Amino acid sequence: MESAIQSVHEQVSRSLEAPAPVPELSRDVFDLKSELCEQHLRQVFELVRSLLPEGPAYFGMFGAESQHSSLLELFRSIDLDTTEHQAHIRQLVAQTGISIHRVHPVLGVRPIEHAILHGRRRSVRTLMALGASIASDADHVQLYHAALQYGLDEVASELSAWARSPAARLELFASAHSGDTRRCGLLLHMKANANWRDETGMSVLEWAMTSDNRECGVEEMLLPLADDAAKQSALQICALHGLTTRLYILLDAKCDPSSRDDDGWTPLDWAILHGQEMFALELLRLAGPAVAHACHRSTKALARAARNRHLWQLAELLEFEPLATAQAAFRKILEDGTEEGLLELLLQGNFPLNPQSDFGHPLDACVEGGRPDLALQLLRWQAQPSLASGGSLSLLARARAMPQRSGHIELVNMLLILRERESL
Incomplete structure (x- = not known):
C-alpha cells in the first residue's frame, strides 16, 4: 500500500513540474446539482482509480463505501x-447484494432488531420474508417486550421458543439474583x-432469595x-442466612415451616446451627410450637444447642414452650380427660409434677x-403435697371437703399417710 501511494505521489509531482494551461472554469463546475459538476467529479474519481494498482485490496475500498451507503x-x-x-428494501437487497444481517455502524443493531424495537411492522414482515432472523447475541427479552408493545405477534411467538433455551435459563438466574423484576417478569x-x-441444585427462587436486593x-x-x-x-436458604423479611412471603405462599430436608433437618435446626436467632424467634412466633416438635431432636436438646451458641432469648423460649404446652394439655385433661390421658402427658416428660414457677401445683x-x-x-408419680398451696395440711383439708366421687376416699387416705411421713 505504501508503494502505491508513493507511485501516485511521483506521478502527481511530475505533472506539477510541467503544468498544462489552466482551462477556464464556469460557475457550473462548482454547482453540485449541475451535470457538469457531476461529470468533473466522475473524471476525478476515474483518474484516482487509474493511478492505483489493480487488485482487490484497492478496488475493495470503493465497494465497501458503496455497501455502507446501501x-x-x-x-x-x-x-x-x-x-x-418495502419495495425499495427488496430492491436494495436484490440489486446491491446488501446483507440483511449486517449491523448498523452507529446503532449497533441488525435491520430486523431495529425494525422490532421501533415498531416498524411492515418492515419487520418484509425482512422476515427475505429470511431475516433474530441473532443469538441479540437481547431477546428487550425484543420480546417491544414485540408485545407493538403487536408483533409472530415475532413474540418466535422469541417465546427461545425462552426454553440454555441462554434463557442463564438470563432467568441472572435477573432473579440481581432483583430485576421487570426482566424476570x-x-x-x-x-x-x-x-x-x-x-449445584439451587433453584431460581433460591437465587432470588440470596439477592442483595432488599425488595x-x-x-x-x-x-x-x-x-x-x-x-x-x-x-432453608432463608434459615441459613437469617433472611427474616423473606420468611413472611414464604409462609404466605404456604411453605411448610416443619418440613425436613434429606438429612432430616428443619428450618429451625438450620437457624440454630448457624446462629440466626431472630429468624428462629420469628419462625416460632408465626408457625407455633409445631415447628420445634418437628425437629430431629427434642425441645430440650434444641434449647441446649441454642445456649451453646449464645442464643439466650431463643433458649429461654424453647425451654418455656414445652412447659406451656404441657400446662395447656393438663388443663384440658382436668376438664374432660382421663387418667390415661394424664399418664400419656407424664410420660412425655415435659409436665412438671412439682413446678418452681407461677403456674401453681397440679395437686391444687x-x-x-x-x-x-x-x-x-x-401422687403415685411422686408429686409432693408439701409443695402445694398452704402445705400438705391445707391440701388434706380441701381434699376432705371435695364432693364424693370415685377415688375420693383413697385420695384422703393417701394424703394422711404422706402427712404422717412428713411429721416423722
Missing part, C-alpha cells in the same frame, strides 16, 4: 416503513421455567409458579377441679 439506505427505508419503501411471560435449577418483588413473582421442592429449599388444680382420680395419679 446499508444506511436500508435502515432509512425501514424507518419510513411505508408500502413504497418478561422471561416468565415468555414461558421460561420458574423451577429451573443450576449445576421481594422477584420472589413474589416466582412463588406462585414454584413447586413445593423449590419453596422448601428456599425456606386437681383438688379444686374435683378430680381425685387425677390427684392420685400425680
